[in-house]
Each structure stands twice: as C-alpha cells, then as structure tokens.
Amino acid sequence: MAQALVRFLAHQYVDRDGTEQRFFAGCWGIFGHGNVGGIGQALHERPDDLRYFQARNEQAMVHAACGYAKMRDRLATFACTTSIGPGATNLVTGAAAATVNRIPVLLLPGDVFSSRAPDPVLQQLEVPWAGDVSVNDVFRPVSRYFDRIARPEQIIPAALAAMRVLTSPAETGAVTLALPQDVQAEAFDVPDDFVAKRVWHIERRLPEASALVRAAELIGAAKRPLIVAGGGLIYSGAAEALRRWVDATGIPVAETQAGKGALPFDHSLALGAIGVTGTSAANRVAREADLVIGIGTRWTDFTTASKTAFQDRNVAFINVNVAEFDAHKHAGLALTGDARATIEALAGWTYVVDPSYREKVERLVREWAAEVDRLYSLGHAPLPAQSEVIGAVNEAAGPRDVVVCAAGSLPGDLHKLWRTRDPKGYHVEYGFSTMGYEIAGGLGVKMAAPDREVYVLVGDGSYLMLAQELVTAVQERIKIVVIVVDNHGYASIGGLSRSLGSQGFGTHYRYRTSGSLGLDREGPQGDMLPIDLVANAASLGAVSERVRTIAELRAALAQSKRIERPYVVTIEADRYESVPAYESWWDVAPAEVSAIGEVRAARERYEKGRRSIRRHLRPPE
Numbered sequence: 064m065a066q067a068l069v070r071f072l073a074h075q076y077v078d079r080d081g082t083e084q085r086f087f088a089g090c091w092g093i094f095g096h097g098n099v100g101g102i103g104q105a106l107h108e109r110p111d112d113l114r115y116f117q118a119r120n121e122q123a124m125v126h127a128a129c130g131y132a133k134m135r136d137r138l139a140t141f142a143c144t145t146s147i148g149p150g151a152t153n154l155v156t157g158a159a160a161a162t163v164n165r166i167p168v169l170l171l172p173g174d175v176f177s178s179r180a181p182d183p184v185l186q187q188l189e190v191p192w193a194g195d196v197s198v199n200d201v202f203r204p205v206s207r208y209f210d211r212i213a214r215p216e217q218i219i220p221a222a223l224a225a226m227r228v229l230t231s232p233a234e235t236g237a238v239t240l241a242l243p244q245d246v247q248a249e250a251f252d253v254p255d256d257f258v259a260k261r262v263w264h265i266e267r268r269l270p271e272a273s274a275l276v277r278a279a280e281l282i283g284a285a286k287r288p289l290i291v292a293g294g295g296l297i298y299s300g301a302a303e304a305l306r307r308w309v310d311a312t313g314i315p316v317a318e319t320q321a322g323k324g325a326l327p328f329d330h331s332l333a334l335g336a337i338g339v340t341g342t343s344a345a346n347r348v349a350r351e352a353d354l355v356i357g358i359g360t361r362w363t364d365f366t367t368a369s370k371t372a373f374q375d376r377n378v379a380f381i382n383v384n385v386a387e388f389d390a391h392k393h394a395g396l397a398l399t400g401d402a403r404a405t406i407e408a409l410a411g412w413t414y415v416v417d418p419s420y421r422e423k424v425e426r427l428v429r430e431w432a433a434e435v436d437r438l439y440s441l442g443h444a445p446l447p448a449q450s451e452v453i454g455a456v457n458e459a460a461g462p463r464d465v466v467v468c469a470a471g472s473l474p475g476d477l478h479k480l481w482r483t484r485d486p487k488g489y490h491v492e493y494g495f496s497t498m499g500y501e502i503a504g505g506l507g508v509k510m511a512a513p514d515r516e517v518y519v520l521v522g523d524g525s526y527l528m529l530a531q532e533l534v535t536a537v538q539e540r541i542k543i544v545v546i547v548v549d550n551h552g553y554a555s556i557g558g559l560s561r562s563l564g565s566q567g568f569g570t571h572y573r574y575r576t577s578g579s580l581g582l583d584r585e586g587p588q589g590d591m592l593p594i595d596l597v598a599n600a601a602s603l604g605a606v607s608e609r610v611r612t613i614a615e616l617r618a619a620l621a622q623s624k625r626i627e628r629p630y631v632v633t634i635e636a637d638r639y640e641s642v643p644a645y646e647s648w649w650d651v652a653p654a655e656v657s658a659i660g661e662v663r664a665a666r667e668r669y670e671k672g673r674r675s676i677r678r679h680l681r682p683p684e
C-alpha cells in the first residue's frame with residue numbers, strides 16, 4: 064500500500080492559469096517504529112518518485128512544508144511521514160499551524176496495527192473503553208481531512224479526498240492519513256488509473272453577478288472606502304490586479320500579516336499594517352472608514368484590533384473570499400470567489416475617491432514613512448533597539464528577498480516597520496504564531512525560492528524552542544541567514560505582563576533567586592542565564608557570529624551574501640525599547656479581582672478599552 068501511495072503522490076499535479084506543476088516536492092520523514100517498513104521502504108525503493116528529506120523534529124517538518132507551500136502560493140507542498148506515538152504527536156502543532164493558516168500539508172503518521180495482533184504495541188495508547196482510538200485521533204480537529212487506512216484498498220478514496228482538500232483554496236490545510244503499520248506493508252491490486260498522472264485544476268471562481276452589482280453600488284456610494292488585503296489576495300496572485308484597481312480608484316490599502324506585500328510599501332496609497340500591530344496611517348483610516356473591502360482575509364482578532372478598529376457608526380463590509388465561511392464575516396456582503404478574478408470584475412465599474420480623502424490618506428502615509436525612518440535610526444545605546452535591527456536587515460535585503468518570522472515581539476514590529484517591495488517578500492506565520500516556526504519555515508521558504516535570500520528573524524526564546532533544523536539546512540546545503548535577536552527571554556510577553564500589572568512574571572531568562580524566577584525588572588545584568596547562542600548555532604554546523612552594534616550587523620549581513628552556508632548572526636537588543644502601538648487595542652483580560660493594585664488598575668483600563676468593541680452585525684444597507 065505504501066508503494067502505491069508514494070507512486071500516487073509522485074503523479075499529482077496542479078494547474079492554474081494554464082501552468083502545470085508537480086504538487087509534492089518530496090517527503091519529509093523521521094523513521095521509527097511504524098514507518099521504517101511501509102512508507103520508509105517505499106521511499107527507499109522509489110527515490111525518483113518522491114525525494115526524501117531528513118529532519119530533526121517532526122513539528123519542524125510540517126513548518127518546513129508549510130513555509131514551502133506558502134511561498135509557492137499553496138500550489139505545491141510536501142508530505143511528512145512519522146513513526147507512531149511521539150513521532151506522530153510531534154506533528155500536531157505543525158498541523159494546527161498549517162490548518163489555522165490555510166496552508167496545505169500532507170501528514171502521514173504511522174498508526175497501531177490494524178490487525179491488533181501486537182496489542183498493545185510499542186507506543187500504543189490504550190483506551191480501555193474505545194478500541195478504535197489511537198493517539199492519531201488528536202489530528203481530527205486540526206486537519207481539514209482525516210482518515211485512518213484500515214485496509215490497503217482504502218487508500219484509493221482517501222488519497223483522492225486528500226488531494227481534493229489540499230488543492231482547494233477554500234478548504235485547504237493539514238490533511239492527515241493515519242497509516243497503520245501493518246497495512247502500510249500489505250499488498251493489493253492497484254488500478255493503473257490510481258497511479259497515473261492526475262492534474263487538479265485550481266479554479267478562479269467569480270462571485271454571483273448580482274452580488275458584484277451590489278458591491279459596485281456600495282463602492283460607488285462610499286465616501287471613505289478602505290481595502291484590507293489578506294493572505295488570500297497574495298495566494299491568488301492578485302497583487303498586480305489590486306495595484307491597477309487602486310491606481311484607478313484611489314482606494315487605500317491596509318494589510319494583514321499574511322497580506323503584507325500586497326502593495327509595495329512606497330505606493331502612495333499603501334497604509335501598511337492594520338490592527339493591533341497596525342500603522343498610525345492604517346488605524347486612523349480604518350477608524351473612520353465607511354466601507355471596508357476585505358480581500359482574502361479571515362478577519363483575525365489582530366487585524367480588527369479585537370473589533371475596535373472600525374468605529375464609523377454605519378461601517379459596512381464587503382468580503383471577497385474563496386471561502387464562504389470568511390465571506391460572511393462581519394455581516395459583510397459576501398463576494399465568494401477568487402481574489403484576482405473578483406478584483407478584475409470590480410474594476411469594470413468606474414469609481415474615484417474624493418480628492419480630499421486621497422490627500423488625507425497620502426499625508427498619513429508620508430507621516431508613517433517618517434516614523435519608520437525615525438525608528439530605523441534611533442541610535443539607541445548602549446544596546447540597539449529591535450527596530451534598528453529590522454532597519455538594518457531591511458536595508459541589506461534586496462527587493463525580492465524574503466523575511467521570515469513567527470512569534471515574539473518581532474512579528475508585530477515587522478508588520479509595522481518592514482518595507483516590503485515584493486508580494487512574496489514578507490513571510491510571517493502569525494495565524495498560529497508558533498514559536499519554533501522561524502528556522503524550519505525559513506528552510507521551506509528557501510527551498511521554494513532558491514534565487515532569493517531568506518532572512519529569518521528570530522527571538523532568543525523561539526530560537527531555543529526549535530533551532531535544530533539548522534542541521535537540516537547544513538545537510539541539504541541550503542543557505543538561510545538567521546538573525547537572532549537576544550533580549551534574555553520573552554520580551555513580548557514580558558511587556559504584555561507588565562501592562563497587565565504582573566511585572567513580567569516568568570518571562571525573563573534569569574537564575575532562580577528566592578521567589579523571583581523570571582521577574583522582569585531592569586536590575587543588574589549579573590543574574591542573566593549564561594546562554595551562548597553563538598556557540599549553539601556553531602555547534603549545529605552553521606557559520607555563527609556575534610555582533611554588538613548596528614554597524615557590525617550591517618557588515619555581517621554584507622558578509623553573509625558571500626557565503627553559501629547557513630549563517631547565524633546574534634545581536635543583543637534592548638529588551639525594553641519597544642516599538643509603540645499606534646492607536647490600537649487588544650483584548651487581553653487581566654483578573655477581575657486581585658490583591659495586587661497594579662492588576663486592579665490594569666483591569667480598570669481594560670474595562671474602559673472594552674467599551675469600543677463593535678460587533679458588526681448589521682448587513683450593508
């Protein structure tokens with residue numbers, strides 16, 4: 064059965080706009096009990112069918128697949144094979160990250176014997192009241208499709224269903240086929256048609272004609288329209304179409320994390336990031352917008368500033384989305400369809416914003432550019448500020464190069480400050496914000512785009528959570544440039560904790576002194592943990608160096624261009640010099656009752672902030 068599955072995967076293609084490409088770039092795997100036979104043997108026997116890639120950690124395999132798939136606009140990905148037990152459950156975080164972000168990955172965890180002869184087999188979870196449960200059942204809520212293959216011929220409908228979901232822009236995410244270890248090795252008569260070349264066509268569906276007319280009417284009547292560009296716009300390859308439409312109409316564009324890069328940063332109508340981590344320009348325009356056109360966004364909490372971003376009394380939403388589920392959010396007019404095709408259709412109606420609105424937007428955009436300049440060149444001492452690190456990396460990066468990040472304070476700062484010049488130049492996993500995505504995801508990005516430099520920006524906390532794929536980068540001779548921003552622990556959560564009155568409890572990397580583990584205070588540096596991140600990266604085979612100043616960072620980044628190996632630069636940044644928030648609010652609830660005065664004060668501020676939450680329940684009139 065495993066041989067048939069590997070052959071099947073090797074013959075899957077997708078076609079969009081007449082361009083055909085292979086869907087699986089290979090198969091990541093860590094072998095053990097449950098896949099060293101079966102899938103492992105099939106990959107060994109058929110190396111030309113599906114290229115095998117060895118990883119250090121199963122979670123990281125999914126992140127690498129995800130990074131690759133996102134970079135390829137979801138038109139290609141990897142399969143991931145694991146042993147049963149911990150190998151399988153290590154995939155779960157990756158699966159959730161993929162599904163939350165709507166990125167296709169195929170997971171093939173091993174499973175317990177279907178025969179139940181070796182019972183309980185090594186690593187089997189015994190559930191006294193349910194014989195059909197294994198640890199792989201944890202994949203059900205984090206997979207867009209799940210099946211367990213109890214007989215070899217079941218792989219036929221399961222593999223086809225898996226492909227339908229993986230290649231569906233509306234439904235995609237992690238797909239899990241749990242493979243009992245005995246069934247993987249069983250023979251069956253494989254129909255030739257099952258393993259023949261199969262091309263999955265990616266449609267560009269248009270919304271209903273009457274919905275388009277209604278949208279054009281709403282846009283025609285809007286005084287202060289705003290486009291919010293999400294990841295779906297980028298995956299659809301709609302950036303060019305967006306730019307033409309925006310140039311013709313003057314409607315400004317704000318960007319979500321996944322949508323960043325939809326417009327080049329220096330376009331006069333590019334407001335940049337919106338929401339909790341938004342720019343002053345985007346958040347001000349959002350506050351007063353009377354019509355918000357979401358394109359390929361699922362309206363996360365960060366994008367909507369916990370539903371406080373849009374304050375016009377009669378604000379209405381139009382949602383362009385391939386997924387009905389998203390198209391109906393915020394009581395919006397649902398334009399269920401492909402982003403590019405829908406933008407092109409909407410562009411058929413003539414509309415131009417009022418010149419005074421355009422002037423105001425352009426002024427806000429200019430003011431924001433000056434703020435970024437300021438933050439890029441703070442000259443903070445003795446330690447540089449993180450914003451200066453971002454500035455130096457941005458200046459070193461070429462227009463097509465890619466920045467990769469996922470968790471900590473960097474994603475928010477990058478969302479605000481990174482100057483993106485290419486729709487694929489900004490790759491931040493902020494749907495699940497998975498600490499540990501950065502290096503593994505960056506590896507996948509580089510595999511998808513070897514002609515671009517990939518700059519992975521990672522906090523020391525995320526680095527320590529999952530840096531081992533540097534070994535994989537060394538093994539595969541894949542160059543990524545990793546910039547580790549060391550601020551002795553979880554600066555982002557420390558700041559959040561302090562804002563809630565909890566003094567950064569448990570967020571600082573310090574020795575335990577009686578009762579004060581990890582308290583975030585600006586005290587002596589002597590009790591910092593002696594972690595040597597530079598030696599750590601070097602020990603994994605990367606070129607590794609420490610820089611102390613922004614000038615040294617610039618020199619290291621210049622040097623990295625001449626080296627074709629994984630390159631890790633570690634720089635210490637000031638833990639407390641953070642990029643401000645720009646008129647946004649985030650719903651994080653401090654305790655309603657507390658013995659600590661600061662917590663009570665934080666609760667009071669919170670109650671006040673909550674008053675601006677809007678529910679957006681009224682459909683457009």
Ligand SMILES: Cc1ncc(C[n+]2csc(CCOP(=O)(O)OP(=O)(O)O)c2C)c(N)n1
Binds near residue numbers: 499
């Ligand atoms: C796997 C995982 N665990 C916990 C969190 C919650 N969390 C978000 S950011 C963060 C700290 C990240 O520290 P670091 O990478 O050093 O970045 P910094 O906050 O210092 O910028 C934590 C613990 C998370 N996002 N992912």
Ligand SMILES: [Mg+2]
Binds near residue numbers: 522524549551552554
């Ligand atoms: Mg940190």
